[in-house]
Amino acid sequence: DTGVSQDPRHKITKRGQNVTFRCDPISEHNRLYWYRQTLGQGPEFLTYFQNEAQLEKSRLLSDRFSAERPKGSFSTLEIQRTEQGDSAMYLCASSLVGQGTYNEQFFGPGTRLTVL
């Protein structure tokens, strides 16, 4: 168990609905990442935070996606007006970056989204 938790683990929704996922990183980790993984593919980077600042976003993150990390601890990923193509595993990872540390990214168990 890496210590990163995600909620919910599974989400089934109808097309057009909004969904929100939560990630709780390892407590002292200052960087938090979101990835998306579809069947037969490796994870693809979506966005990352250093503390509460969102510093990088992938082109995969369309306007329907928004991520927040309001207090530099947990993060939420919201998808508005879901589409069937959004069906995937959404993975959160965290790392500790600073002088003298090795910034391995530890992944959570993921939230599996199915859009009907």
Next chain:
Amino acid sequence: RKEVEQDPGPFNVPEGATVAFNCTYSNSASQSFFWYRQDCRKEPKLLMSVYSSGNEDGRFTAQLNRASQYISLLIRDSKLSDSATYLCVVKRTSGAGSYQLTFGKGTKLSVIP
């Protein structure tokens, strides 16, 4: 061209066999390299980093050839518990995109009794 390419397999090998996976990467700015392991319906977990001089961790040996932009993973004396998908991962250490891991599609290994 995909930034990280791997043979998806599957590789079906008997217990005790030696198996090798290869991976190529296209971005010469990639500076850090890793192999992750992902069990079915689980999250990826770091197996080992890959260093220029090559490195070994028990039955696992990783090699990097920067000139050819090629990474390999060798597993000796395969165990049933080695059955998983092995993801080749590259990371830039500076500039745009330097905080993200870029994954290959993964190579599926099944070790058969």
